[in-house]
Amino acid sequence: MSLATATAPESAAAAAAPAGRRQGLFRAAWRHGRTKVGVVLVGLVVLTAALGPFLSPYSPTELVGIPNRTDVEGTLFGTDGIGRDVLSRFLHGGYTLITIAVSAALVGVVVGAAIGVVAGYRRGWPDEAIMRTNDMVLAFPQLVLALLVMSIIGPQVWLIILLIGVSHAARVARVAREATLKVVEQDFVKSAEAIGVPGWRIMAGEILPNITSPLLVELGLRITYSVGLIATLSFLGMGLQPPTADWGLMINENRIAITVQPWSVVLPVAAVALLTIGANLITDGLSRASIGIDRGVEK
Amino acid sequence: MTTSTDTTQQDERAALDVAGLTVVGRPSDVEIIHDVTLRVARGDILGLVGESGSGKTTLGLALLAHCKRATEITAGSIALSGAALDPGDAAAVRRMRGRRVAYIPQSPASALNPALRLGTQLREALHDSGADGGEATDAEAAARRRAVAGDPQERVREVLREVALPDDDAFLRRYPHQLSGGQQQRVAIAMAFIGCPDLIVLDEPTTGLDVTTQAHVLQTIRHMTREYGTAGVYISHDMAVVADLADEIAVMYRGEVVERGPADRLLGDPQHPYTVQLLRAVPILKTAGHTAPEPAGEDGPLLRVRGLRAGYGRATVLSGIDLDLARGQCVALLGESGSGKTTLSRSLVGLHHQFTGEVVFDGDPLAPSSYRRTAEQRRRVQYIFQNPYEALNPRKRVRDLILRPYTHLAGQPQDPDAVVATALERAALPASYGERFPDQLSGGERQRVSIARAIATRPDLLICDEITSALDVSVQAEIVELLRNLQSDGMALLFVTHNIALVSNIAQHVAVLNKGEIVEYGDVGTVMSAPTHPYTQALIADTPDFELSFGESPLHRPATKSAPGGD
Numbered sequence: 001m002s003l004a005t006a007t008a009p010e011s012a013a014a015a016a017a018p019a020g021r022r023q024g025l026f027r028a029a030w031r032h033g034r035t036k037v038g039v040v041l042v043g044l045v046v047l048t049a050a051l052g053p054f055l056s057p058y059s060p061t062e063l064v065g066i067p068n069r070t071d072v073e074g075t076l077f078g079t080d081g082i083g084r085d086v087l088s089r090f091l092h093g094g095y096t097l098i099t100i101a102v103s104a105a106l107v108g109v110v111v112g113a114a115i116g117v118v119a120g121y122r123r124g125w126p127d128e129a130i131m132r133t134n135d136m137v138l139a140f141p142q143l144v145l146a147l148l149v150m151s152i153i154g155p156q157v158w159l160i161i162l163l164i165g166v167s168h169a170a171r172v173a174r175v176a177r178e179a180t181l182k183v184v185e186q187d188f189v190k191s192a193e194a195i196g197v198p199g200w201r202i203m204a205g206e207i208l209p210n211i212t213s214p215l216l217v218e219l220g221l222r223i224t225y226s227v228g229l230i231a232t233l234s235f236l237g238m239g240l241q242p243p244t245a246d247w248g249l250m251i252n253e254n255r256i257a258i259t260v261q262p263w264s265v266v267l268p269v270a271a272v273a274l275l276t277i278g279a280n281l282i283t284d285g286l287s288r289a290s291i292g293i294d295r296g297v298e299k
Numbered sequence: 300m301t302t303s304t305d306t307t308q309q310d311e312r313a314a315l316d317v318a319g320l321t322v323v324g325r326p327s328d329v330e331i332i333h334d335v336t337l338r339v340a341r342g343d344i345l346g347l348v349g350e351s352g353s354g355k356t357t358l359g360l361a362l363l364a365h366c367k368r369a370t371e372i373t374a375g376s377i378a379l380s381g382a383a384l385d386p387g388d389a390a391a392v393r394r395m396r397g398r399r400v401a402y403i404p405q406s407p408a409s410a411l412n413p414a415l416r417l418g419t420q421l422r423e424a425l426h427d428s429g430a431d432g433g434e435a436t437d438a439e440a441a442a443r444r445r446a447v448a449g450d451p452q453e454r455v456r457e458v459l460r461e462v463a464l465p466d467d468d469a470f471l472r473r474y475p476h477q478l479s480g481g482q483q484q485r486v487a488i489a490m491a492f493i494g495c496p497d498l499i500v501l502d503e504p505t506t507g508l509d510v511t512t513q514a515h516v517l518q519t520i521r522h523m524t525r526e527y528g529t530a531g532v533y534i535s536h537d538m539a540v541v542a543d544l545a546d547e548i549a550v551m552y553r554g555e556v557v558e559r560g561p562a563d564r565l566l567g568d569p570q571h572p573y574t575v576q577l578l579r580a581v582p583i584l585k586t587a588g589h590t591a592p593e594p595a596g597e598d599g600p601l602l603r604v605r606g607l608r609a610g611y612g613r614a615t616v617l618s619g620i621d622l623d624l625a626r627g628q629c630v631a632l633l634g635e636s637g638s639g640k641t642t643l644s645r646s647l648v649g650l651h652h653q654f655t656g657e658v659v660f661d662g663d664p665l666a667p668s669s670y671r672r673t674a675e676q677r678r679r680v681q682y683i684f685q686n687p688y689e690a691l692n693p694r695k696r697v698r699d700l701i702l703r704p705y706t707h708l709a710g711q712p713q714d715p716d717a718v719v720a721t722a723l724e725r726a727a728l729p730a731s732y733g734e735r736f737p738d739q740l741s742g743g744e745r746q747r748v749s750i751a752r753a754i755a756t757r758p759d760l761l762i763c764d765e766i767t768s769a770l771d772v773s774v775q776a777e778i779v780e781l782l783r784n785l786q787s788d789g790m791a792l793l794f795v796t797h798n799i800a801l802v803s804n805i806a807q808h809v810a811v812l813n814k815g816e817i818v819e820y821g822d823v824g825t826v827m828s829a830p831t832h833p834y835t836q837a838l839i840a841d842t843p844d845f846e847l848s849f850g851e852s853p854l855h856r857p858a859t860k861s862a863p864g865g866d
Contacts, residue, residue: 187684188692191752194648195704196669196677209694 025213028289029282035289038281045275049094056088060245068261077263080254086264092245094271096157101226104161108168108226109219115169116176117203117211121184131177137170142229150238160239164229168222175218179211213286220283224276231272247272313381314497314530315339315362320375322357322366331357331370332554337532339498339547344524344531346545346562348538348577350771351742354554355534359500362532363400364392380497397424401491405503407483411475417486418471421455424490458489461526462519481512485519492523499524501533505540509635509797514841517544536771538581539800539843542566550574580776584842585803589824600625601791602647602660602760609639609646609654616642617815620656624760629782629792631802631823633838634812640795641685643812644764647793648682661759678708681753685765687745691737691752697723698733701752708756718755726751727781743774747781754785761785762793767801779805799842803827811835 029035057074058064063083070078077086119130146163153159183189184207192202233239234248242249247268254264317337324331332354339345349355361372364386377384379399385391396402404410412420456466462485464470475483484504491499501520505513521544524531535541541548542562549559550573558571569575600623607620616639624630634640645651647658649669658665660680666672681704684690691700698719705718712718720730726747737745746766753761763782767775783805786792794806802809802823809826811819811834819832830836 187686187690190650191682191684191690192703194650194669194677194682195707196672196674197703197707206692210692 025216025286025289029285032285032288034281035285038278038283038285041274041278042282043278045094045271045278046098048091048271049098052091052094056085056091058085058088060084060089060092061243062088068257070261070263077267078261080250080261080264081257086261086267089245089250089264090247090267090271093247093250093268096240096244097227097230097247097272098275100157100161100164100230101223104164104226104230105168105219105222107161107165108222109172109215111165112169112172112218113176113208113211113215115173116178117180117207119173120177120180121199121203121207127177130173134170134173137167138174140167142167143232146229146233147236147238150233155238155241157240160230160233164226168225172215172218172222175214176211179214180207183207183210217283217287220279220286224279224283227272227275231268313338314341314379315532316376316378316381317362318376320358320361320377321373322354322361322370323373325369325371330554332361332551335375335556337549337556337559339530339532341497341528341530342525343546344521344533344544346541346548347532347534347551348536348541348548349551350536350577350773353551355536355551356502358551359402359502359532359534362498362500363396363402397496398494399496400498400500401494401496403484403487403491403499403501403504405506407480407487407504408475410487411483413475416472416474417478418455418468420475421458421471421486421490421493422451425451425454425493454493458493461492461523462486462489463515464489479512480508481516484508484512484516488516488519488523492527492529495527496529498530498532501531503535504533506535506537510799510838510841510843511635513540514843517843520544537843538577538772543843550577577773580773582772582776582779582798582800582804584800584827584839586827586839589803589822589827599662602793603657604647604659605657607643607646607654607656607658609642609651611642611653615815617646617654620817621820622810622817624791624793626759626791627786627789628808629786629794629806630808630810631806632793632795632810632812633797633799633802635797635838637814638812639815640797640812641764644682644762644793644795648680648762649677650682674708678704678756679759680762681756681758681760682762683746683749683753683764683766686769687742687749687766688769690749691745693737695736696733697735697737697740697748697751700737700748701733701755704752705755722751722755723748725754725785727777741774742770743777746770746774746778750778750781750785754790758790760791760793762795764795765797768797775801799838811838 061084064075064085065072065079065083067079067081067083072079072085075085075087077090080086080089115130115134119127119134142164145167146160149163150159189202189206192206197205230239231248231251234246235252237252240246240249242253250268251265254261258265315338317335320332320335320337321330322332323329335358337345347355347358357367357370360367362377364372364377364384366372366386372386377386379395382399384395384400411417415423455471459466459470464482464485475486478486487504504520505516508516517540520531520533523529533541533545545562547560548562548565549556550565550571551557552571552573558565558569558574565574566578569578602622602624604620604622607617607622608615609617609620620643622630632640632643642651646654646667647665649665649667649672652667654667660676663676665676665680669677695703698715701719701722702712702715705712716733719733723730723732728744728747728751732740732744732748737748740748746769749766761782767778770778779801782792782794792805794802796802806823808821809819809823810817811826811832813832813834819826819830819835826835827839830839
C-alpha cells in the first residue's frame with residue numbers, strides 16, 4: 001500500500017515541487033495520532049503478507065504432521081485440518097488477498113471517478129443516462145452479483161478483480177459526481193470554457209485535480225471493502241480455490257475445528273481485522289486533513 | 300462622543316469596557332489581536348474598521364467570549380455594564396449571551412435556521428430576561444427589562460414592528476427562505492434586539508446587500524440602538540458605511556487598534572498613516588467635474604450590441620439591450636443584484652448561450668457559445684470573474700494559470716517565461732509570483748493574477764464582472780488604478796458593478812440596468828449630475844455620503860498618476 005510511504009519528510013519548505021504539494025494532505029494527516037496508528041497497523045499486515053513467503057518454515061501445501069493439532073513438533077501454531085503448517089499457510093496467504101484487494105479498489109476508483117466526472121460535468125441527458133444505469137448496478141447486491149457471474153464463468157483471479165472493481169465503481173461514481181458538481185460551479189471551470197478549452201481537458205486538468213481528496217478517501221475505504229468481499233467470497237467457495245493458501249479460504253476450511261485448533265482461524269481473522277482497522281484509521285486521518293479539522297492557526 | 304463626556308459619567312454609562320484584550324492562535328501562538336482596549340457608551344455605535352485579516356471578526360466574537368477553533372483569549376478583560384465576563388466560566392457566558400450581548404452575523408441567510416418558522420426562531424431568542432436583572436438600577440435599564448418580562452408573543456410582535464416588518468401571524472409562520480436578503484437581515488436584527496441586550500456586535504451585516512436595502516438596514520440599526528440605549532459595535536471594511544453610522548471609530552490594523560476617536564475627528568483629521576490610506580481608498584460618488592468623453596473614432600465601435608434579449612428557460616432576464624463600446628473606453632454596467640448584469644456580461648463572453656439579438660465585435664458577429672467562436676475572437680475578448688477565490692484553479696501554479704489561455708489561443712509561446720513575466724508586470728505583480736499557488740496569495744493578489752491571465756493574450760476587450768466587490772476598499776482602489784492604466788494602453792473595458800461611486804470614478808459611459816432593461820444610458824458626467832430616471836436618482840440618493848475634508852482622494856485624480864502610499 002502506497003499509504004505506508006506517506007510518512008513524508010516534514011520539510012517546512014512549502015510548495016517546493018508539485019510532488020511536495022501532493023504530500024501536503026498526507027503531511028497534514030500524519031499529524032493526527034490515528035493516522036500514525038493506522039499506518040503502523042497496515043504496515044504490519046502488509047509486511048507480513050509481503051515478506052511472509054520468504055520466512056515461512058514450510059511450503060504452504062506440505063503435510064507436516066497429524067491434522068488439527070496445536071502441539072506438533074517444529075511448528076509454532078500447529079497444523080490445520082489436513083496436516084499443513086498453520087503459520088506457513090498464514091504467511092503465504094496474505095499477498096494474494098492484498099494484491100487482489102488493492103487492484104480491485106484501484107479499478108473501482110479509476111473507473112468510478114471517470115464515470116462520475118463525466119456525468120457531473122456533462123449534466124443533462126448524459127448525466128441521467130449514466131447515473132440511472134449506475135443505479136441499476138447499485139441495486140444488485142455486490143455479493144449476489146459476484147456469486148452469479150462466478151458460478152457461470154468459474155472462479156478466476158482476474159474475474160474477482162473485475163467484479164469487485166465494477167461493483168466499487170458504481171459507488172465511487174456517486175461520490176465523484178457529487179464532488180464534481182461542487183467544482184464545476186466554480187469560476188475557474190467557466191474561465192476555461194470561456195476560452196474554449198475542450199471538455200475532456202477541462203475534466204482532466206481542472207476538475208480531476210480538485211476532487212483528489214474524496215477520491216483518496218474512497219480508495220482507502222474500497223481497499224477495506226475489497227478485503228472483506230474477497231474473504232467472504234473465499235469463505236463461500238467462490239474466491240480462490242484450494243489448495244491455494246489464502247486467509248479467507250483458511251477461515252472457511254478450518255472453522256469446523258475452531259475449538260480444537262483455533263489458530264488457523266484466529267490468525268487470518270486477526271490479520272484481516274487489523275488491516276481493516278488500520279486502513280480506516282488512515283482514511284479517517286486523510287479526510288480530517290482534507291476538511292481541515294484541527295488545523296489550528298499558523299502564520 | 301465618549302471621550303467628550305466627563306470621566307465619572309463615562310464609567311456609569313459604559314456598556315462595554317474592554318482592556319488589554321489579546322487573542323492568540325494555536326499551535327503557532329500568533330497574536331491575532333493584541334492588547335485591544337475599547338469602551339462604548341450606551342446608545343452609541345463604535346465602528347470597527349480594517350482590512351480583512353486585521354482581526355475585526357476575532358475581536359467581535361471575543362466580545363461574546365467566543366473563540367473560534369484553535370484560538371484563545373490569553374490576556375485582558377471584558378466588562379459588560381460593569382459586570383466582568385469570564386471566558387472560562389461557560390455557564391456564566393451562556394447566561395450573558397442573548398441577554399447582555401447579542402451578535403448579528405454577516406450572512407443572514409446562513410444565520411437563520413432554514414427549518415424553523417420565524418416566530419419559533421424569534422421566541423427561541425427571547426430568554427427569561429429580566430429574571431437576572433442584577434444591577435438594573437437605573438430607570439432606563441429597568442424599563443428595558445420590563446419590556447422583556449411580558450408576554451413573549453407580544454414581545455416578538457413588538458420587536459418586528461420596530462424593525463419595520465409585518466407582525467401578523469402569517470408572517471410569523473413564514474420560513475427564512477421566503478424572505479428577501481434585506482428582510483432576513485432585519486429578522487436577524489430583531490432576534491438580536493429581542494432580549495434588550497446591553498451590547499450588540501454587528502459583523503458586516505450589510506456587506507451582502509445592495510445600497511437601497513443597506514440604507515434601510517442601517518437606518519433600522521441606528522434607530523434601534525438609540526431607542527434601547529444599546530451599545531453597538533459595527534464591524535466593517537467599508538469606511539463610507541461606518542462614517543454614516545458610527546459615533547466613534549476604531550481602526551484596526553494587523554490585530555491592533557491603531558487609532559480610535561470620535562467619528563468626526565477621525566474622518567476630518569486622521570492621525571495614523573493607515574487611517575489616511577484607508578480613507579483615501581474609498582471611492583467617492585462624484586456628481587460633478589467629469590470631462591465629456593471624446594467622441595468615438597470614425598472606424599465604428601469595437602463592440603456593438605443591438606436588441607439583445609436573454610433568459611433562462613422561459614424566464615426573460617434581459618430585453619432590448621443596446622450597447623456601444625469604443626476602443627480605449629470604459630463603459631460601466633450599473634445595477635443591483637438580480638438586474639441581469641452578470642447574464643449580460645456572460646452572454647457577451649460566450650458563457651450564457653440563451654440569447655438573441657445582434658452582438659458584433661469588430662465587424663464580425665459573435666456566436667452565442669464560446670466554442671463556436673474563432674480562437675482569435677476568444678483571444679480578443681477576455682473575462683474577469685467576480686470572486687478571485689473561485690476563479691483560479693487551486694491546484695495550478697500562477698505560471699501555468701497565465702500560460703493556459705495563451706497556449707490555447709495563441710499557440711505555444713517562444714519564450715513562456717517572458718509571457719508570464721510581462722503579464723504579471725502589467726498586473727503590478729513581481730515575476731517571482733509565477734511559482735506560487737493561489738492559496739499563497741491574498742484576495743487582491745489573486746484578482747491581479749486573474750487580470751494577468753486575462754491580459755496575457757493581449758485582448759482588445761476586457762469584461763470585468765464585479766471584480767472588486769469581494770475585496771477590501773484599499774485593495775479595490777489599487778485594482779481600479781490598474782484597470783485605468785490598462786485602459787490608457789488602449790484596452791476597452793466593460794465594467795460591471797453595483798457600486799455607483801466606483802462607476803463615477805472609472806467609466807466614461809454608464810448604462811444603468813434595472814430589471815433587465817437599460818433605463819439610463821449616457822456619459823458619466825451627465826448621468827451622475829443630472830440623472831433622469833427615478834431609479835438612478837434613488838441609487839445616487841441611497842449611496843452612503845462620504846466627504847473627505849482633509850484632501851482629495853487619488854481616485855479623483857487623472858488616470859495617469861499613481862496612488863501615493865497605495866501599497
